[in-house]
Amino acid sequence: MKNYPAYLQDLMREYPQVKNSEISGRYLNLDHIGPVLETLSGYYTIEKIGKSAMGEPISIVKFGTGKTKIFAWSQMHGNETTTTKAVFDLLNAFQRKEEFPVLKEILEKCQIWIIPMLNPDGGRSYTRANANNVDLNRDAQNLEEVESRILREQFDKFSPDFCFNLHDQRTIFTAGTAPKPATLSFLTPAMEEQRQIFPSRKKSMKLIAAMAADLKEELPGQIGRYDDAFNLNCTGDTFQSQEVPTILFEAGHYPGDYQREITRKYVFAALVAALHHISSSDYLIFDYHDYGKLPENQKFFNDIVLKNVKLSDEEIYDVAIQYREELKNGEIIFTPVVEKIGEKMKKYGLREIDCEKEFALQEGEDRLAENVVVNKIILNGREIDLKPD
Known part of the structure; x- marks a missing residue:
């Protein structure tokens, strides 16, 4: 104290x-x-x-x-x-x-x-x-x-x-x-x-x-x-x-x-x-x-920022993810939504994940896209949960 x-x-x-x-x-x-x-x-x-x-x-x-x-x-x-x-x-x-x-x-x-x-x-x-x-x-x-x-x-x-x-x-x-x-x-x-x-x-x-x-x-x-x-x-x-x-x-x-x-x-x-x-x-x-x-x-923060994400053989981007707060069954659920994809964004992440120029895919192995919910990403064959602890 x-x-x-x-x-x-x-x-x-x-x-x-x-x-x-x-x-x-x-x-x-x-x-x-x-x-x-x-x-x-x-x-x-x-x-x-x-x-x-x-x-x-x-x-x-x-x-x-x-x-x-x-x-x-x-x-x-x-x-x-x-x-x-x-x-x-x-x-x-x-x-x-x-x-x-x-x-x-x-x-x-x-x-x-x-x-x-x-x-x-x-x-x-x-x-x-x-x-x-x-x-x-x-x-x-x-x-x-x-x-x-x-x-x-x-x-x-x-x-x-x-x-x-x-x-x-x-x-x-x-x-x-x-x-x-x-x-x-x-x-x-x-x-x-x-x-x-x-x-x-x-x-x-x-x-x-x-x-x-x-x-x-x-x-x-x-x-x-x-x-x-x-x-x-x-x-x-x-x-x-x-x-x-x-x-x-x-x-x-x-x-x-x-x-x-x-x-x-x-x-x-x-x-x-x-x-x-x-x-x-x-x-x-x-x-x-x-x-x-x-x-x-x-306004420099996002809840999650994925750094150096490979989206194709030639595309390296940052991905900003923001939680959407939703009331469900008397609880607030934090749903991760891709807010923006861009090159070297000047944003901080409350949680930052360096993807090291590896492919990052959504669940189901779909390409990441803006304005979509993404609870997990698959990075180098492993799943990373994006919900808050």
Whole structure:
């Protein structure tokens, strides 16, 4: 735990006991979190604040007695579940506040409202959009969807001092151009087209700089900065434009962790870090320019890259393969699909296989082709499974 700052070390040492073992994997719907919310009702104020388009209940968890108000929501996109898992880890941790001074201070100085699953219909179908096929993160102005209106109603009712917009991002992202995945990425959304830095936005920049400083030794080269192109239809941009410092959390890939059980730990650490720096107000001492020094996310990864593949007697190519996530029988299946075949592609593979200019064929000994599923390849007479471990 020596890579964490002092205030986090004891808590992260205890993380295996703090982690909510009832919730795991990539697929989460209300059947998974509903019973857990019931068990937490003795510790927190939990209210049903509305129903989704398909009539599923949407709940909010409230705790803390302080003056600084923090509003967070997760699973706005139904297939982005890592931050939801981290939220429940956080709720487990706060039950042990007497053991950890950092948590006790947060509860004394902050009020926190969290919507653990804003889009339960998307959660059930494992889709980004809601049941009406609307991306809720593009509905902040029109408020056409009931889930968007529920979020806005709670924002207006609470009048928060900070907002945390909790998401997942795909495995394709690097933190900058180096061959390292962006395990965590942050964004302070722009407030207007020119993306100027007004005082309220500067606060969120300082807070991100503080979080990144606390986690950089645990995640060297794996903390990125998300693109801040302005879109007022996005929830973060809308709330930021109202001078409420807003931070987008993006949970990304950690090597070998397709279930995002390692990433959830780092999201948990980032949430505690953010709450600590807000409650102590020491984020204000950080240089907001350090936010801009974080490497911007780039799309340089594929799940698998086959290097130096012979496709005919004269053709040597690289083959980029990306997993398609599919919900089957209550589980997320990762199906390898050939995305692109090209010469010496400038892409990294989370898994790279050097075919050494040998023929690589699909199962059935068919030639590899773009946009086809390929669970295994046959290389030099041996089968290589392409599914994640």
